[in-house]
């Protein structure tokens with residue numbers, strides 16, 4: 001270990017002492033080399049392994065609803081692992097969103113039959129909600145996915161996708177989704193989005209767009225976004241979410 005590495009390690013140890021980092025799942029203090037999860041919780045992360053499948057259960061959610069090509073999800077939204085999503089969505093844990101987004105992005109490129117992705121479009125928050133929260137969690141995840149894809153794409157053979165955080169716009173300030181049933185969720189979101197005329201980039205017809213969000217539950221929000229991109233821009237759409245509800 002050289003002097004610089006030693007100083008960096010001392011600095012990090014001192015930082016951990018002043019601001020203890022804890023596991024996003026079980027809450028135990030993290031060791032020096034652990035990132036966001038303790039070793040046990042990281043080892044038990046309920047990965048979907050969708051990237052090993054020709055066709056995934058998450059893709060069946062959209063059958064007969066919207067022409068979605070592939071659906072990518074990193075882990076099952078289960079037990080205490082829900083807390084990780086809550087830390088990103090409500091707790092301001094942006095580094096965790098980038099970290100898990102990157103893990104997902106690395107796997108997106110491993111899916112069988114996955115076509116080149118040209119753009120990543122996060123599900124938008126209403127501007128009022130974004131102002132209140134300070135950030136859009138889907139946009140953080142999109143940036144993580146982009147980084148993960150950049151790192152895993154073979155050099156010079158593929159173009160890394162561009163994140164377009166303002167291509168879609170949420171028109172109405174929809175109330176929280178959690179307490180609504182399937183039908184009222186759909187009615188609530190089906191007309192909530194539009195193409196933002198102020199967006200600087202408009203993907204050309206035939207572009208492949210990856211729409212991303214934190215969790216895939218009924219798919220109503222993602223379907224509403226995907227439908228607009230397919231019907232109004234003539235784009236092809238795939239979906240990526242950190243978590244998937246079985």
Ligand SMILES: [Zn+2]
Pocket residue numbers: 023024025026027028037038039040041042
């Ligand atoms: Zn833990």
